[in-house]
Amino acid sequence: MxxxxxxxxxxxxxxxxxxxxxxxxxxxxxxxxxxxxxxxPATTAERFKARARQVATPVVERVRHELDRATAGEVQALRSELDELRAEVNRLRSEQAAALAALAEDRR
Incomplete structure (x- = not known):
């Protein structure tokens, strides 16, 4: 149904x-x-376009795979650097909070 x-x-x-x-x-x-x-009936241009896609698909997949493989190390290094920078930001926030607390204590 x-x-x-x-x-x-x-x-x-x-x-x-x-x-x-x-x-x-x-x-x-x-x-x-x-x-x-x-x-x-398909036009000649449509047939060429379909064939080009058919031929290009495995090439594009190979290129994507190679790019992923080639950049994997750099991506991992950037992720590590990002983690370090986040830790540094957290450390600086803690220092700033401590300094502001000390300043507020001195004003009393």
Missing amino acids: THPAVDQEAVELLRRRAGAVPTDPSLAAASAEAAVTAVE
Whole structure:
């Protein structure tokens, strides 16, 4: 059972365009010609773009992996430096709080 707001004809049209077998018996009887005309032929540019993506995907993944591997040491060093700086800020805050408390005590 599907949701009443779903247009079954639109679903079947999308399935035909994607190359899926129609599930609705009334649409399954449609001629092969109707199914073929429902699919618009891809332009040369679209085919080139799809092929370029297909070829580029593994290259991009390799580059990302290499960048992650190459920068892992630097990232870890920066994280360590950040931890040290946070500790220094906490130390300075403590010193400042102690100095302000001493100053307030002297004013009394």
